[in-house]
Amino acid sequence: xxxxxxxxxxxxxxxxxxxxxxxxxxxxxxxxxxxxxxxxxxxxxxxxxxxxxxxxxxxxxxxxxxxxxxxxxxxxxxxxxxxxxxxxxxxxxxxxxxxxxxxxxxxxxxxxxxxxxxxxxxxxxxxxxxxxxxxxxxxxxxxxxxxxxxxxxxxxxxxxxxxxxxxxxxxxxxxxxxxxxxxxxxxxxxxxxxxxxxxxxxxxxxxxxxxxxxxxxxxxxxxxxxxxxxxxxxxxxxxxxxxxxxxxxxxxxxxxxxxxxxxxxxxxxxxxxxxxxxxxxxxxxxxxxxxxxxxxxxxxxxxxxxxxxxxxxxxxxxxxxxxxxxxxxxxxxxxxxxxxxxxxxxxxxxxxxxxxxxxxxxxxxxxxxxxxxxxxxxxxxxxxxxxxxxxxxxxxxxxxxxxxxxxxxxxxxxxxxxxxxxxxxxxxxxxxxxxxxxxxxxxxxxxxxxxxxxxxxxxxxxxxxxxxxxxxxxxxxxxxxxxxxxxxxxxxxxxxxxxxxx
Amino acid sequence: xxxxxxxxxxxxxxxxxxxxxxxxxxxxxxxxxxxxxxxxxxxxxxxxxxxxxxxxxxxxxxxxxxxxxxxxxxxxxxxxxxxxxxxxxxxxxxxxxxxxxxxxxxxxxxxxxxxxxxxxxxxxxxxxxxxxxxxxxxxxxxxxxxxxxxxxxxxxxxxxxxxxxxxxxxxxxxxxxxxxxxxxxxxxxxxxxxxxxxxxxxxxxxxxxxxxxxxxxxxxxxxxxxxxxxxxxxxxxxxxxxxxxxxxxxxxxxxxxxxxxxxxxxxxxxxxxxxxxxxxxxxxxxxxxxxxxxxxxxxxxxxxxxxxxxxxxxxxxxxxxxxxxxxxxxxx
Numbered sequence: 001x002x003x004x005x006x007x008x009x010x011x012x013x014x015x016x017x018x019x020x021x022x023x024x025x026x027x028x029x030x031x032x033x034x035x036x037x038x039x040x041x042x043x044x045x046x047x048x049x050x051x052x053x054x055x056x057x058x059x060x061x062x063x064x065x066x067x068x069x070x071x072x073x074x075x076x077x078x079x080x081x082x083x084x085x086x087x088x089x090x091x092x093x094x095x096x097x098x099x100x101x102x103x104x105x106x107x108x109x110x111x112x113x114x115x116x117x118x119x120x121x122x123x124x125x126x127x128x129x130x131x132x133x134x135x136x137x138x139x140x141x142x143x144x145x146x147x148x149x150x151x152x153x154x155x156x157x158x159x160x161x162x163x164x165x166x167x168x169x170x171x172x173x174x175x176x177x178x179x180x181x182x183x184x185x186x187x188x189x190x191x192x193x194x195x196x197x198x199x200x201x202x203x204x205x206x207x208x209x210x211x212x213x214x215x216x217x218x219x220x221x222x223x224x225x226x227x228x229x230x231x232x233x234x235x236x237x238x239x240x241x242x243x244x245x246x247x248x249x250x251x252x253x254x255x256x257x258x259x260x261x262x263x264x265x266x267x268x269x270x271x272x273x274x275x276x277x278x279x280x281x282x283x284x285x286x287x288x289x290x291x292x293x294x295x296x297x298x299x300x301x302x303x304x305x306x307x308x309x310x311x312x313x314x315x316x317x318x319x320x321x322x323x324x325x326x327x328x329x330x331x332x333x334x335x336x337x338x339x340x341x342x343x344x345x346x347x348x349x350x351x352x353x354x355x356x357x358x359x360x361x362x363x364x365x366x367x368x369x370x371x372x373x374x375x376x377x378x379x380x381x382x383x384x385x386x387x388x389x390x391x392x393x394x395x396x397x398x399x400x401x402x403x404x405x406x407x408x409x410x411x412x413x414x415x416x417x418x419x420x421x422x423x424x425x426x427x428x429x430x431x432x433x434x435x436x437x438x439x440x441x442x443x444x445x446x447x448x449x450x451x452x453x454x455x456x457x458x459x460x461x462x463x464x465x466x467x468x469x470x471x472x473x474x475x476x477x478x479x480x481x482x483x484x485x486x487x488x489x490x491x492x493x494x495x496x497x498x499x500x501x502x
Numbered sequence: 503x504x505x506x507x508x509x510x511x512x513x514x515x516x517x518x519x520x521x522x523x524x525x526x527x528x529x530x531x532x533x534x535x536x537x538x539x540x541x542x543x544x545x546x547x548x549x550x551x552x553x554x555x556x557x558x559x560x561x562x563x564x565x566x567x568x569x570x571x572x573x574x575x576x577x578x579x580x581x582x583x584x585x586x587x588x589x590x591x592x593x594x595x596x597x598x599x600x601x602x603x604x605x606x607x608x609x610x611x612x613x614x615x616x617x618x619x620x621x622x623x624x625x626x627x628x629x630x631x632x633x634x635x636x637x638x639x640x641x642x643x644x645x646x647x648x649x650x651x652x653x654x655x656x657x658x659x660x661x662x663x664x665x666x667x668x669x670x671x672x673x674x675x676x677x678x679x680x681x682x683x684x685x686x687x688x689x690x691x692x693x694x695x696x697x698x699x700x701x702x703x704x705x706x707x708x709x710x711x712x713x714x715x716x717x718x719x720x721x722x723x724x725x726x727x728x729x730x731x732x733x734x735x736x737x738x739x740x741x742x743x744x745x746x747x748x749x750x751x752x753x754x755x756x757x758x759x760x761x762x763x764x765x766x767x768x769x770x771x772x773x774x775x776x777x778x779x780x781x782x783x784x785x786x787x788x789x790x791x792x793x794x795x796x797x798x799x800x801x802x803x804x805x806x807x808x809x810x811x812x813x814x815x816x817x818x819x820x821x822x823x824x825x826x827x828x829x830x831x832x833x834x
Binding site for chain 2: 302321322323325326327332334339340341342343344345346350354355357361364365366368408
């Protein structure tokens with residue numbers, strides 16, 4: 001009997017970026033298969049190929065022995081491959097019953113057969129062991145966990161052969177997670193294959209019978225869950241060498257410039273303690289959703305700070321606004337340069353000088369020539385490739401856009417830089433330039449918080465590193481005191497208690 | 503913002519309203535009947551005078567629209583302020599006091615708009631839609647639901663929009679035209695070159711980025727709506743001068759004409775784009791079309807259809823150009 005789903009040497013590239021580089025995977029009927037990998041390892045691209053959102057460049061997919069070439073998500077779903085995304089896709093004002101049958105309403109002559117719909121919805125809920133779910137309640141009134149179960153029930157109505165779940169537990173409590181595992185087990189007994197994607201290895205171990213580890217777009221290991229130790233899996237996830245060159249000149253670390261004490265936001269983070277000194281780069285590692293971005297935003301005054309205190313240059317300044325933070329020399333680089341970081345339809349010059357228009361103004365009027373001259377200076381310094389200082393930023397490549405966003409902090413002369421994923425989605429050359437720039441800035445006595453999901457760059461660039469997991473920042477230790485395994489283990493919530501001496 | 507280079511896309515966008523106006527005037531010139539009347543000094547003076555109210559309103563509206571907002575209360579505020587002007591003249595205030603207090607009244611309405619929008623994070627469309635009713639109601643209440651005719655007219659206010667002196671020559675232009683022209687120059691500089699102006703564009707381009715860059719978004723928005731209200735107040739004074747009476751039911755639908763002028767002038771309703779010269783040209787173009795239609799003795803509905811087509815054309819160019827560009831790029 002052929003496997004339920006076979007993925008054979010699938011490759012996918014986006015321009016120069018290789019997202020998938022020959023991934024192979026086999027899932028048997030009724031098997032729960034854990035797909036494991038760091039951020040950027042290629043998991044989501046693989047899922048998009050499976051759900052028909054992307055076409056693979058090479059390789060083949062086979063479903064129950066038949067070639068499977070989904071042209072779009074609807075086609076994939078009708079062929080029996082359903083996907084449950086991290087963000088739920090429900091209509092919040094419709095009822096549970098309506099949502100479960102949304103788009104598949106049983107009809108006769110254009111009229112919905114309500115009795116039939118109710119019967120189907122009920123059956124789907126019974127199949128996942130949730131017969132008590134109120135069919136008429138609007139989705140809005142349910143908890144996240146219940147909504148997720150509705151989403152699963154909806155997927156089951158299509159009688160899927162393969163169900164893909166992307167980080168299903170990221171917003172669930174322990175009890176809800178257990179409940180979900182029960183549902184997955186039931187589905188597996190009914191012969192549905194489940195591909196389970198999660199950062200949390202313990203969960204994968206608990207729920208899956210087999211696993212595949214992705215790294216840098218390749219499947220690097222696969223096997224039975226029972227025969228693998230966490231240690232082995234982590235080794236597979238990490239197992240790459242640091243191949244980029246990270247410059248590091250000697251830096252002299254000075255006075256503390258930014259102190260966070262028990263900082264907590266409304267939802268995340270829950271507790272962050274950090275002392276940042278002049279002339280040092282502190283890395284913050286963590287998986288997506290660990291609360292790193294939220295921490296930076298709360299410190300910068302963009303989000304409400306619920307608890308804790310912040311001192312800037314030894315001045316207590318807990319409550320603040322971005323305007324005040326910038327006035328104190330604190331700058332934030334947003335992880336989201338397209339949605340938040342830049343004014344895409346405005347010029348390079350406008351974007352570079354926006355936080356500090358004073359030096360390019362005469363008599364209260366912004367001088368076009370002064371603004372252009374200043375912009376050109378930074379463009380040359382940062383090696384920005386643009387046709388002119390008046391070109392809209394949105395027309396530049398990702399790397400050049402990021403340099404403009406960073407250049408704004410330089411023009412502002414920020415002395416404390418909070419950099420959120422500064423190298424995300426940019427080419428290797430620009431990355432190296434940004435590392436060099438960070439090294440140079442630290443050498444000038446500026447202090448940098450460097451948030452990243454890419455461990456090698458943190459290890460290469462930072463003086464000290466802290467790890468965030470579920471809203472908490474671990475102890476911040478010098479790079480030499482961490483091993484890669486230890487960092488990953490802390491990030492996935494598997495930290496071993498350490499002796500106080502460390 | 504730097505001056506766009508000749509031939510660049512920004513340049514094309516900046517000159518588009520002028521090009522549109524040129525096309526309209528060219529079409530007029532081709533028509534013998536129109537040519538003989540429309541380009542006469544006296545008629546041109548009439549067109550300019552008819553532009554004033556929409557143009558002054560458009561200056562305020564441009565700021566609001568560039569910042570990503572909208573103000574539907576403009577027409578009602580103009581009516582309210584024409585009544586306020588009449589009431590102030592009845593009470594025997596001086597020219598300066600009438601002007602200042604009316605502008606202030608308009609500014610207060612704008613302040614309320616901006617305050618509510620920012621404090622409760624409400625949609626500008628909804629808030630100003632509500633204010634449209636409120637201001638209209640207050641103006642009727644204030645005027646006892648009838649026109650207000652001051653017994654002792656204030657000549658300086660009445661002459662603002664009076665183009666009846668030497669009706670056949672271009673000069674002298676009424677004071678209101680000069681005032682509008684002067685304000686247009688000042689506002690063009692304010693929006694283009696001051697730090698405040700840059701912030702208006704930044705907020706309209708991307709509010710999150712503006713906040714990230716330390717711009718006090720809420721304070722600036724309140725200032726924008728208040729300033730826009732002040733311009734609608736001034737337009738109200740002009741409205742009074744045109745009719746020499748305060749009329750609470752005047753200027754119904756004026757906000758849409760003002761928005762049309764701003765949009766013809768190259769502004770984007772999603773914010774971040776627009777210019778004062780463009781908007782003023784847009785207002786002028788609409789007045790030209792209205793004037794041409796009435797010379798041709800076309801009925802009112804023809805005018806409405808023509809202006810409607812012009813609005814769609816003006817904005818449509820924005821969409822058509824990139825589509826053409828993409829088409830040609832792919833063709834290569």
